Amino acid sequence: MSFELDPSFIVDMENRPNVNVAAIGREEVPVIDLSGDIERIVEEVGNACKECGFLQVINHGVPLHLLEAMKETSKEFFDQPMDEKKKAKRDEVNPVGYHDGEHTKNVRDWKEVYDFLIDDSTLIPASPDPDCQELRTITNPWPKNPSQFRVVCQEYAGEMEKLAFKLMEIICLSLGLPGGRLKGYFEEQTSFLRINHYPPCLFSDLTLGCGRHKDFDFLTVLAQDDVGGLEVKRNGKWVHVKPDPTALIINVGDICQVWSNERYKSVEHRAVVNGEKERYSFALFLVPSHHVMVKPLEELVSEEDPPKYLPYNWGKFYATRNRSDYKKQNVDNIQIHDFRVPN
Numbered sequence: 001m002s003f004e005l006d007p008s009f010i011v012d013m014e015n016r017p018n019v020n021v022a023a024i025g026r027e028e029v030p031v032i033d034l035s036g037d038i039e040r041i042v043e044e045v046g047n048a049c050k051e052c053g054f055l056q057v058i059n060h061g062v063p064l065h066l067l068e069a070m071k072e073t074s075k076e077f078f079d080q081p082m083d084e085k086k087k088a089k090r091d092e093v094n095p096v097g098y099h100d101g102e103h104t105k106n107v108r109d110w111k112e113v114y115d116f117l118i119d120d121s122t123l124i125p126a127s128p129d130p131d132c133q134e135l136r137t138i139t140n141p142w143p144k145n146p147s148q149f150r151v152v153c154q155e156y157a158g159e160m161e162k163l164a165f166k167l168m169e170i171i172c173l174s175l176g177l178p179g180g181r182l183k184g185y186f187e188e189q190t191s192f193l194r195i196n197h198y199p200p201c202l203f204s205d206l207t208l209g210c211g212r213h214k215d216f217d218f219l220t221v222l223a224q225d226d227v228g229g230l231e232v233k234r235n236g237k238w239v240h241v242k243p244d245p246t247a248l249i250i251n252v253g254d255i256c257q258v259w260s261n262e263r264y265k266s267v268e269h270r271a272v273v274n275g276e277k278e279r280y281s282f283a284l285f286l287v288p289s290h291h292v293m294v295k296p297l298e299e300l301v302s303e304e305d306p307p308k309y310l311p312y313n314w315g316k317f318y319a320t321r322n323r324s325d326y327k328k329q330n331v332d333n334i335q336i337h338d339f340r341v342p343n
């Protein structure tokens with residue numbers, strides 16, 4: 001066994017996990033009860049999106065036994081030999097499936113993932129080239145083992161999707177829009193679910209399971225197991241989100257930031273690894289149809305508050321991102337900042 005760390009995993013000094021990060025619970029990332037009076041819920045969700053970009057929801061309607069089943073089947077999948085996992089692997093053509101070489105900000109993450117699309121076959125642009133009109137269909141490379149993997153994943157994803165759309169409605173209401181304002185953009189959604197597996201790491205002070213980043217979606221619904229590791233940037237500090245088995249974590253993504261013309265902003269977060277324990281988390285990324293041009297919503301711009309972003313094509317953005325996830329590159333990945341109108 002080797003006790004050396006591949007240098008591609010080493011995070012630069014200023015971004016290393018700080019062992020003294022404050023463990024915080026309910027006070028810092030607001031917890032919102034999704035049962036009860038809708039006006040209260042809308043107000044609380046709106047405030048949390050505005051002030052924190054992150055929130056936790058309880059009484060969310062996703063049966064807890066499904067979460068347990070997801071953990072079990074995921075563990076069975078990732079515990080298999082690499083050869084077996086690679087049979088369901090992502091490649092240059094197919095951006096979903098098993099993958100263990102992800103880089104965030106050009107540093108390799110200490111994790112392996114399995115990504116699957118919510119809609120089993122999904123249309124995306126064939127190339128990131130803006131002049132190419134060609135589309136292609138991507139499908140999930142489901143592994144044969146464990147045998148119940150696909151069924152469990154799809155049942156779980158179905159529940160998560162329902163919750164994500166419900167939250168989208170609440171967010172619309174909180175912005176003074178009709179609840180269904182955005183639904184049409186998701187008719188051919190490219191949403192996907194990511195199973196994150198973070199093995200224990202002897203060098204947990206030098207590496208990150210998932211480097212600091214903002215999510216590029218509209219919103220994310222994240223479930224984490226009881227190990228803990230998620231950290232959210234608040235007022236310039238990294239704060240630890242204490243695992244709560246009854247809560248799901250929601251965060252605003254970049255597309256929500258653009259649509260809302262920055263009324264709500266996506267917030268940086270990361271995952272630290274544990275020296276002894278492996279950790280699982282499950283993230284649903286809610287993203288629109290490939291052809292949607294993302295830009296500040298007309299209702300939310302005015303002469304005093306002009307659009308802060310130029311329109312961008314979601315599918316092309318996604319295709320560009322996927323291309324650059326593969327290897328360490330010396331350039332920054334495409335980001336919404338590239339479309340920001342200067343102040």
Ligand SMILES: O=C(O)CCC(=O)C(=O)O
Binds near residue numbers: 222229231281
């Ligand atoms: O595992 C976590 O807690 C965070 C994962 C995450 O941020 C992501 O997959 O985008």
Ligand SMILES: [Fe+2]
Binds near residue numbers: 213
């Ligand atoms: Fe994330």
